[in-house]
Amino acid sequence: MTTLAPPPTSSPSSGHRVAPPADGGFVARGRRLFTGPAEDPRWTRPALWAILLAATALYAWNITSISGNSFYNAAVYSGTKSWKAFFFGALDSGSFITVDKPPFALWVMGLSARAFGFGTWQLALPMVAVGTGSVALLHRMVKRDFGPVAATVAASALALTPITVAINRDTNPDPILVFLMLLGAAGLLKAVRTGRLMPLVWSAVAIGFAFNTKMMQAYVVLPAFFLVYLWAAHGSLGRRIRHLAVATVALVVSSAWWMVVVDLIPASSRPYIGGSTDNTVWDLVIGYNGFGRIFGASSSVGSAGNGASFGGSAGVHRLFNEIMGGQISWLIPFATIALIAGLILRGRAPRTDARRAALMLWGGWFVLHYLTFALAEGTFHPYYVTAMAPGIAALAGAGGVTLYRAFREGSAAMGAPPARAESRAWGRGWVLPAAVAASAAWAIVLLQRVSGSGTRYTVAEIVVGIAGTVAVLGLLAGRFTRREGLIGFAALAAVVALLAGPAAYSVSAATSATNGTNPTAGPSTGGGMGGMGGMGGGPGGASGSSRTSGTGGRSMGAPPSGGGSAPSGTDTRPSGSETEDSGTGSDRTGGGQAGGGQMGGGGTQVSSAMITYLKKHQDGATWLLAVATDQTASSIILESGQPVISMGGWSGSDNAMTLAKLKSLVKSGKLHYIIVNSDGGQGTNSEIATWVKAHGTAVKSSAYSSGSSSTTPSSTSSTSSAGGLYRLDASDVG
Template identity: 80%
Template structure:
């Protein structure tokens, strides 16, 4: 059987690679370096093809997160909206994240046109790129077998498949964090400053993708460099200080620029309590996620229902278990075993440094996600996947070598124990959903049988001296450990309901999640698919036409002024947006209403003002026009004040407003009262009012 030990270092001089002819370099792209096993590069290409297929399958019909889709669309219409990450092209309010991911998707949309595959393309690229980068990093320290296992595990992590087929920023976050890790390990090995600086810059860009979540890995980055870099302690500390400056600059530049711009000249910072990015960093997207202290998340409070209650076992519950936890038992045992095996290595040992990096990545993310009291969505845990995958590959190879070659009897049991632990978990997870489809029942049987064969085969092979039997047992172990994740991943890639505001993989479970993330994506509990005004796929450009449809019946308002809102004839009155009560109060935003608003826009910048981002984003994508979200994602942002509303109406930049009342997503009471008193109710559309300059006293 092929040894799992890392290949010996090439005897060729360092400059040998540079002397290779262009055709030789091109050939090595497909065949790998001469010292690699012949199967290694073809196996990598096969995994990359598999990853691309899973992430890009039917990409032209993906729905994505309409919230971010609308912001990307608005950014293609306005460079100001592009820079700020505004939800609408009029730049009234930003999304509740920094804009780097929107910039990436927005540039794709500006280059290739706005559409589903154009928004999906960058996500597929960074998803597949993350697999390739992880392979390269793990292979360098632990060999081709370890790199191949790590790449395959990351490819088949169910939540990673689900989120990479979406427009949430997490795939870009993961890729940037991996770039930071690659540069860090280069700095550890060669002792140079610039790779460490570039590592800090990569994490800074990750911060501008999803703020404080990018910093979860920083403690282990600092620890690994401080412990293992091939420099004196003084130079290590100096280099870390320089890298910290680079981290601060690359993280804070956009925030500082935005906060220095007068509030009257920029959009309101969505998700903040005081219209500053700094508050968004430390509150809604910072400590509020950990401690549930942010009041801006609205009526859902700490948001724990999206991923189950906080606690050390959260990632094994019915919602989260099938998304990420399959190989956690194996990874924990492999990590501990690997560190023990490298325990007497020199301080600068690259293998131990890599184990510390990947193990710390895994452990820090696990604790953060398991114990977070704030808003928590299942897809966040995709950031933990590289740590699990790398530890599974690297630690698994170290355990196999100890199992095969170690003289101590205790090592004969560690690898079989790790396989058995994750196999039992896989059977438990699949048993939860075995009635949801044949594929999960088959996966359960395959995992159980293959896991049993792997454990027995390894033990029999070791004690009977049968190398071939041990080789077959290793293959059975891979099958056992990946059967469940594969079933979930295929489901995420092929299911029409596994894409949206809160994407998850696999079937529905007792926790109410699965498929399309049945609980929706935000405080309103809406999925971006349900209730769409148009049924558009992700990024489908607004048609600019006025769909026919009957106006929904409504009671108007208590106001004595009414305006006829006769809609075009048709039969689309049932199509409404703002699922999850985005409009509230029984108000429906139908295609007919949008058609009416466009016909009577009368030169206004904004088509209409509504309560929340969810509703605004759906109308933006349906109409192609800027729409004001007065209350941000949850309806509790103080983005619209009465004074600001009066100013917009008086200037003629806004004529229509929807007044809604739906708990935490209702229109500001002061605004609602004033609009009902001074506005003209559009009788055909409940909750819709027209305001003109003459209505402002």
Template identity: 75%
Template sequence: MTILAPPHRKQSPPPGREGVRRAAPPDPRWARPALWAVLVLAAALYTWNLTSLSGNSFYDAAVYSGTKSWKAFFFGALDAGSFITVDKPPFALWVMGLSARLFGYGTWQLVLPMAAAGVGSVALLHRMVKRDFGPVAATVAALALALTPITVAINRDTNPDPILVLLMLLGAAALLKAVRTGRLLPLVWSAVAIGFAFNTKMMQAYVVLPVFFGVYLWAAQTSLGRRIRNLAVGTLALVVSSAWWMVVVDLIPAAERPYIGGSTDNTVWDLVIGYNGFGRIFGASSSVGAQGNGASFGGSAGLYRMFNDIMGGQISWLIPFAAVALVAGLVLRGRAPRTDAQRAGLLLWGGWFVLHYLTFSLAEGTFHPYYVTAMAPGIAALAGAGGVMLYRAFREGSVRWSWVLPAAVAGSAVWAVVLLERVSGTLYSVAEAVIAVAGALAVTGLLVGRFLKRRRLMGVAALAAVVALLAGPTAYAVSAVGSSPNGTNPTAGPGTGGMGGGPGGGGGQRPSASGMKGAPATSSAPTASPRSAGTRPTGGGMGGDTQVSSEMITYLKKHQDGATWLLAVATDQTAASVILESGEPVISMGGWSGSDDAMTLAKLKTLVKEGKLHYIVVGDSGQGSNAEITAWVKKHGTAVKSSAYGSTSASASTSTSTPTSSGLYRLDPSDVS
């Protein structure tokens, strides 16, 4: 249907004729100012009150350690002594680490690259949508992405997801260029971008791969044989760019590198297929990388998950409209040539959305709400591109299309009201009223304008529809900016139940430090010490319930006696907070959950004998090697009473002359037989 072709763009020429392509007409005068306005809005949302943000202390500690040691930097080690890595590959840590090395370690130095990645994603999505669907679609898509609540929240944090999204979009941009031109090189660059995304969050980067392969194989402007050959070369580039860090690390002898946190056999390969692979999808039912059910973070697994009380306000606002736009757009392009650029774009963004929706909805392993920020570009692109296609079909198509756009707007507006009815607060009440009024004006104006053939009225009604669709996300986005963030599990809007509640308006309960990565610190960014974190429990396993207080840290630093590591504790979250307060390397013996076999008795004896470790926290609990270590430390170590460091916490140790079975112990080379 000719009514759907962007008036200012022409289809790409066949391969080999790019040089004679006629220049596209200039954009409307409003297009560039509108883009800059969206980018300024995104930058303001992502960087407002930047120095007050705390970030995820689990990753913050790894970045800090990387500024002290290039070895820790390369491996993504939690501690500067490189005893154990975090449970993700290090590319995002490298980005933040370079910023910290350039500008100094602090809050804004770590968050700024993430905010920049978020703004870059908005700009890149605009460019991609504009190429095939025009400036109106591009502006709506960019605005929708910038205002997606969970995207605003995560771009103000130090989790790796903003880098992941930007890299995936770079891969998509190169892929669409490869589709338009049929050339190999853009496809290779697409594979490289996804490879870097893999080195940011491993298997999550591969969610889009099926649609990437499918779109290129179907729509690329070259012969079938050449498409297959190019995909084979691209796959090779993908494997190399994804696996190089993993291969290098696994080839290094275990004694010369950190333990791979989250793995069961101290290899990155096991981390890929287990903890960060099948374990995320199948949870406790998986034979590898079992993690248990993640319902406490994002609700129970199922097709309704994206619409539940926890997730609905984070991502679902535009899902009904995007779904209608995808189906309608594909129908409208049904008779277009195989290489039609608009249909290729719809297939890409539709596949992006659907694959992420199914993956996140059905995943039974650990699931955090902020994961779904990776789905936002697909939804936003469909809202912009599909919305423009629906509007043109409504305005110039047959009578049967006159009901699709009004119905899609009405349905999405009703869903937005349902979401806002779940929460309370003046901001959300105002947004609900705006949606009701703008939605009613949009639907009425569209139908009356169509019946009376008043195009200006239809245009005004379309603007009202945009207001109705984006008012709800805007309210949640503003709330994310104006409140103290949960750096561990960032969400936007008010708490709505479970552990997925955001910081915006009270409500939901935040998970304890033992259930989530990196309990946020309580004071400012580092000066001499990276961050003060008060009193932190060591978690289970070898650490028992002993608390590491600020007084204990002061004592440990005074009596470190040249040891490489200040202390050994049970889990990553405790080690991270102590690293950020003390500025010294701290050993996490059991990784994130306390169940990693990072520390063995033989390794502990070696560290003590070489004078690299003097202090360890152990408790009553533990099994296997943990129990063996605990028994040995209690037999050969010297219990440090709380009176030695002036602690007033009864649970930190004991103030009596009889040491308890849980607490801080000193080990010296003479203790090793």
């Protein structure tokens, strides 16, 4: 019987390969790439390749149909037209305002678009690559400490995590965030094993790049990183503290360099920082993308409050509710039991024990993310939890193998003297079957929630039930009969029981057209925004669906009316759904729904005919049009291929446009057209709307409209001479 741990030596009779002579030749190195190291079991590397191919197929299936997030897609497109927009992560190529995230993920997608041309598959390609890379990286790390079986289970679990499949088929920044965090974990574990400084420094740099991908979310794992190194690394306590101090400096530098550079540039020479309250990246870090995500309400350190939850109400139960359960929770019961039991079983190991250090790391990764996502009061989207998937997957593999080894030893101890058997019985006889039973039972609950949504879910429910029963009964029978073959077969059945449910959801995510604004896997399970049933029809939140059923808009690759160039590919626009950080219109205090009386134009319909008219009468202006919000602007950018000003950021509440700035743009001929609402807006926005109506020339809809359909997100507003499109020229500025 082949054990889960690779034997220390290799021989033909053991089923392992004998190491060939080290000829160092190219052919030998190429062979090892596909067959793996000689000390590994023969199946190890082929199994890894199979997992990576399966993951790539899931993430890249029908890649040309992936719509992605139009908000980020527009920023990437703008970056292909202007290196200035590229560096700042500006929404428009004229660099009026940035997106509300740092630009590293946009840089990665932008380089792909510059190399291969702009289109949906070109933007999705890097996400597929880093998604598959994350699976390979996790396999390597788990294999180093727990062997090939643990690594294979962990890699499979990560590849089949439903929300991970969904987000890796998208253009949100999360896949890059996860990959960089895993690079940081790899560096940390190497530093723990060797006691060397440089792997720890590179770990910090990786987390710094992750920070420049999604800011404070990258720091969720840091407490676990610091604790693991301080506790388990080789070397004296003083040496460990000094190393952590140096790594902290590297972390700060690699995290803050872009923020410092941008904030040192005069505001007049750079875009407005979207999402901030004072036009600084620092405010964006600590407010909107920092404490606001956790506490929800605005505070003295920044604004970000009252955000919408598309994953249900905050609370320790959130990740098990009808919205989130099928996305991430399948293996949480097993991972939790495996973590606790694994740490107890390694309790008497030396301080520098590598396996315990790894369990601490993956356990900390899992627990910290769980608490953060479950209790966060700010804006919360289901796809955020893809960041916790590596911790769960690693615990499923590493913890599962740890429990299996203990179980087999416990079975062997049944024939030992009573005192010895009793001392080992708790962890070696009951914990593994209990962990398998708990997760299998929970998987059946999740599948019963959607059993009427498709044949695959009913089949998966049957498979989980049968495999789970066989696994638990087989393990228990094997324990008392001490039959190695029965225990091994039961363990294989346990893997099937644990992965069948996630696999069904993952196939659904791969074969359906994902909603790029809020991607989820599996069928609609009710809930909606904030857990208020009826507000949304599914995990997608307010849009009411986890997948787009069709945008009804023109392809990104269709030539826009009136000539000019436009992005190529397929449609990237959602159909009336909210984008990455949307809520009911805002997740920043003071925001309001676009088109609801802010600067105007946030939800105003802009037809294909209007875009054609604007391009024909652009008259050399830098910007085609000024509208209220990012959602409207991004759609027009992708439709027209021209820069468009978002005056109020995502929700319309950003103070990016002032009356003085508007007058300056008009006077210099950089902007001619603006859309305002008929109600005139409120506050400072009202001042702009009032001035535009008093000095601009209203463009009647008859000048461009001939019954054309809307191409941008719609609302109750429509363009008209009373409140709609206005033309402004230098002569209109007093």
